Amino acid sequence: MELRGKLLDISNLKVSFYTYRGVVKALNGVELWMDSGERLGVVGETGCGKSVTSLAIMRLIEQPGEIQEGKIIFNGRNLVELSEEKMNNIRGVEMSMIFQEPRSSLNPVMKVGYQIGESIAKSKKIKIKQTYPEVKEMLRLVGLDPERVMNSYPHELSGGMSQRVMIGMGLASHPKLLIADEPTSALDVTIQAQILELLDELARKMGNAVMLITHDMGVVAEFCDKVLVMYAGNSVEYASTARLFEKPLHPYTGGLLQAVPRVGRTDELKAIKGTVPDLVNPPSGCRFHPRCPHAMDICKVERPPFVEIEPDHYVACYLFKGKNEVKEDG
Amino acid sequence: MAETLIKIRNLKTYFPVKKSIFSKKLFVKAVDNVNMDVPKGSTFAVVGESGSGKTTLARTVLRLIEPTSGEIEFDGKNILELKGKDLLEVRRNMQIVFQDPYNSLHPRKLIKNIIGEGMKIHFKISDIEIRDRIAAVLKEVGLIDDHMYRYAHEFSGGQRQRIAFARAMVLKPKFIVLDEPTSALDVSVQAMVLKMLKEIKVQESLTYMFITHNLSLVDYIADKVAVMYVGEVVEMGDKTTIFNHPSHPYTDLLMASNPVPDPKFVREKRLLKGEIPSSINPPSGCRFHNRCPFADERCEREEPELREIKPGHFVRCHYPL
Numbered sequence: 039m040e041l042r043g044k045l046l047d048i049s050n051l052k053v054s055f056y057t058y059r060g061v062v063k064a065l066n067g068v069e070l071w072m073d074s075g076e077r078l079g080v081v082g083e084t085g086c087g088k089s090v091t092s093l094a095i096m097r098l099i100e101q102p103g104e105i106q107e108g109k110i111i112f113n114g115r116n117l118v119e120l121s122e123e124k125m126n127n128i129r130g131v132e133m134s135m136i137f138q139e140p141r142s143s144l145n146p147v148m149k150v151g152y153q154i155g156e157s158i159a160k161s162k163k164i165k166i167k168q169t170y171p172e173v174k175e176m177l178r179l180v181g182l183d184p185e186r187v188m189n190s191y192p193h194e195l196s197g198g199m200s201q202r203v204m205i206g207m208g209l210a211s212h213p214k215l216l217i218a219d220e221p222t223s224a225l226d227v228t229i230q231a232q233i234l235e236l237l238d239e240l241a242r243k244m245g246n247a248v249m250l251i252t253h254d255m256g257v258v259a260e261f262c263d264k265v266l267v268m269y270a271g272n273s274v275e276y277a278s279t280a281r282l283f284e285k286p287l288h289p290y291t292g293g294l295l296q297a298v299p300r301v302g303r304t305d306e307l308k309a310i311k312g313t314v315p316d317l318v319n320p321p322s323g324c325r326f327h328p329r330c331p332h333a334m335d336i337c338k339v340e341r342p343p344f345v346e347i348e349p350d351h352y353v354a355c356y357l358f359k360g361k362n363e364v365k366e367d368g
Numbered sequence: 369m370a371e372t373l374i375k376i377r378n379l380k381t382y383f384p385v386k387k388s389i390f391s392k393k394l395f396v397k398a399v400d401n402v403n404m405d406v407p408k409g410s411t412f413a414v415v416g417e418s419g420s421g422k423t424t425l426a427r428t429v430l431r432l433i434e435p436t437s438g439e440i441e442f443d444g445k446n447i448l449e450l451k452g453k454d455l456l457e458v459r460r461n462m463q464i465v466f467q468d469p470y471n472s473l474h475p476r477k478l479i480k481n482i483i484g485e486g487m488k489i490h491f492k493i494s495d496i497e498i499r500d501r502i503a504a505v506l507k508e509v510g511l512i513d514d515h516m517y518r519y520a521h522e523f524s525g526g527q528r529q530r531i532a533f534a535r536a537m538v539l540k541p542k543f544i545v546l547d548e549p550t551s552a553l554d555v556s557v558q559a560m561v562l563k564m565l566k567e568i569k570v571q572e573s574l575t576y577m578f579i580t581h582n583l584s585l586v587d588y589i590a591d592k593v594a595v596m597y598v599g600e601v602v603e604m605g606d607k608t609t610i611f612n613h614p615s616h617p618y619t620d621l622l623m624a625s626n627p628v629p630d631p632k633f634v635r636e637k638r639l640l641k642g643e644i645p646s647s648i649n650p651p652s653g654c655r656f657h658n659r660c661p662f663a664d665e666r667c668e669r670e671e672p673e674l675r676e677i678k679p680g681h682f683v684r685c686h687y688p689l
């Protein structure tokens with residue numbers, strides 16, 4: 039099979055959680071890919087599967103969840119089939135992840151310098167003490183005062199400072215991929231701007247790819263080269279950022295963009311009618327059909343495939359024919 | 369000029385903080401010397417970063433917290449001196465909708481009781497009338513009357529915010545504080561809630577105080593804007609003035625930090641350096657001086673006043689832009 043992304047290529051990824059309410063079909067055949075050094079934005083409403091996708095890539099899905107199907111080709115290997123031991127050599131080394139609540143990822147009773155040292159020691163297989171010069175260098179790189187921060191406990195740092203530490207830890211091993219799950223959602227806008235600037239600058243310098251999960255279309259517009267829109271556990275649209283904002287094709291993407299307020303916008307906001315579906319009992323066929331103004335009979339029966347409509351623009355919707363399919367009359 | 373519904377003068381709300389027994393008593397100056405006129409029928413946005421004092425200001429205005437000093441007039445009455453019946457009447461007229469739709473509604477109470485509670489206190493009406501009014505208000509916020517026999521946990525975030533709003537509305541208030549009412553909601557749900565808020569405001573001749581840290585919402589919803597920084601109002605005026613001619617360096621940089629959902633728009637990268645100072649020990653002089661690109665020695669020393677630089681446009685800066 040030909041890969042769409044040289045660094046990462048996920049196809050037909052299915053993940054379910056076995057809960058007392060029933061089986062949560064969280065990912066229902068996700069398609070996602072990235073080239074080296076690229077910035078991909080992953081957007082969609084709460085519960086659509088953004089975080090589960092990123093956890094699946096890191097192979098961090100835990101009970102009662104399970105990867106059921108699909109491939110995650112990262113740098114030539116299918117992560118779904120890798121042993122835990124091999125995965126351990128990739129996680130935190132070739133790819134790392136930062137989260138919305140940076141402080142919850144840090145151990146509250148250990149000094150920050152020691153924790154960073156520990157993570158570097160792991161990836162380089164050296165003693166923690168030997169890492170301190172590098173820890174200092176890294177803290178400087180993320181714009182912090184090394185002497186002060188090394189000897190601080192996590193609660194002594196602000197949200198923005200903690201996120202800088204996490205970014206530093208995430209990039210210390212020079213990974214090829216950094217996954218950032220809502221890294222700025224808990225921060226104020228002026229601090230968010232600083233953190234995005236830092237991520238941008240470091241990714242340029244180190245050449246790593248960034249997968250940025252966010253619900254903020256403003257952040258996507260400013261930071262990402264490509265965007266993947268997810269809905270209820272499916273990839274529904276993928277395009278370059280410029281293209282997606284200019285010519286969204288999937289009805290859900292169009293609705294989402296029209297709902298976004300911005301400075302200078304005083305016309306009526308348009309909402310998407312209805313609510314996000316319950317993934318224990320998702321709608322049949324296209325999971326968006328109960329909310330879609332263009333739904334047709336076939337939409338209720340069969341899930342639309344995720345196909346390339348125009349070069350590098352993919353959509354899962356029956357309103358569009360793939361560029362390789364023969365157009366029917368009508 | 370529209371009549372003023374709420375007039376705030378020299379308002380201070382300080383919270384004592386516990387420190388070691390040797391140090392002198394310290395205070396969080398959550399709201400520090402705020403002056404504000406909220407016109408009748410307006411949507412008055414209060415914007416600022418976390419900890420700037422927005423919520424404390426709103427809670428003080430509603431007398432949910434007692435101020436340290438200052439005056440608050442509602443419809444010409446000094447609410448800090450009201451007691452008994454008069455206070456009850458003002459309380460009914462000033463309602464609040466909180467930020468978190470998951471914690472603000474009791475999970476084990478029927479919606480009917482959540483919404484009806486306040487009516488029992490404020491109106492002498494029969495149970496049947498109460499039920500009819502609840503049915504009407506649910507309809508107004510886009511829900512159905514059957515919903516009154518369900519529990520809060522059965523509703524989505526957007527629906528819960530509608531219920532919280534219905535609870536406020538049913539008391540027929542003149543004024544509603546909306547404290548980050550959509551920040552926990554997805555954009556498409558947010559769009560629905562904002563639209564509803566806008567429509568009902570006109571129908572019911574309400575006045576809103578709309579608290580938010582999201583500047584993108586302000587243009588859509590507000591008429592007036594006050595920008596807060598470390599407990600103080602640093603700039604205030606008509607929305608169009610503030611957006612088109614921000615005159616306080618903080619407002620200017622706040623706007624420059626706000627991401628624009630349009631890839632064609634190339635933002636001039638002007639970052640606000642440093643972090644928000646603590647409101648226990650705010651910087652001397654101008655509270656913004658340690659982050660301000662224009663600060664000089666006077667700014668470090670002398671605290672600027674909130675001055676009216678043009679009619680209705682107030683700025684707290686020695687050198688407005």
Ligand SMILES: Nc1ncnc2c1ncn2[C@@H]1O[C@H](COP(=O)(O)OP(=O)(O)OP(=O)(O)O)[C@@H](O)[C@H]1O
Nearest residue numbers: 055057062064083084085086087088089090091317
């Ligand atoms: N541990 C779990 N047990 C059961 N269901 C889960 C678990 N983790 C996730 N899910 C379900 O999987 C689906 C996708 O969740 P996910 O966390 O990926 O959403 P998200 O897109 O990251 O949303 P948000 O924007 O709120 O972060 C949801 O229906 C969620 O309830």
Ligand SMILES: Nc1ncnc2c1ncn2[C@@H]1O[C@H](COP(=O)(O)OP(=O)(O)O)[C@@H](O)[C@H]1O
Nearest residue numbers: 383396398417418419420421422423424425647
């Ligand atoms: N009950 C309280 N006791 C002590 N400090 C408080 C209390 N409520 C708020 N504060 C402090 O007052 C400041 C302003 O808080 P708040 O009004 O909640 O800000 P905002 O709503 O703008 O985020 C913060 O420093 C906060 O920690």
Ligand code: SF4
Nearest residue numbers: 324327330337355356
């Ligand atoms: S496949 Fe059908 S229901 Fe789904 S988005 Fe397209 S038109 Fe709408």
Ligand code: SF4
Nearest residue numbers: 654657660667685686
């Ligand atoms: S008074 Fe001085 S420090 Fe404060 S905002 Fe104005 S120029 Fe900046």
Ligand SMILES: [Mg+2]
Nearest residue numbers: 088089090219
């Ligand atoms: Mg998530």
Ligand SMILES: [Mg+2]
Nearest residue numbers: 422423424547
């Ligand atoms: Mg608040």
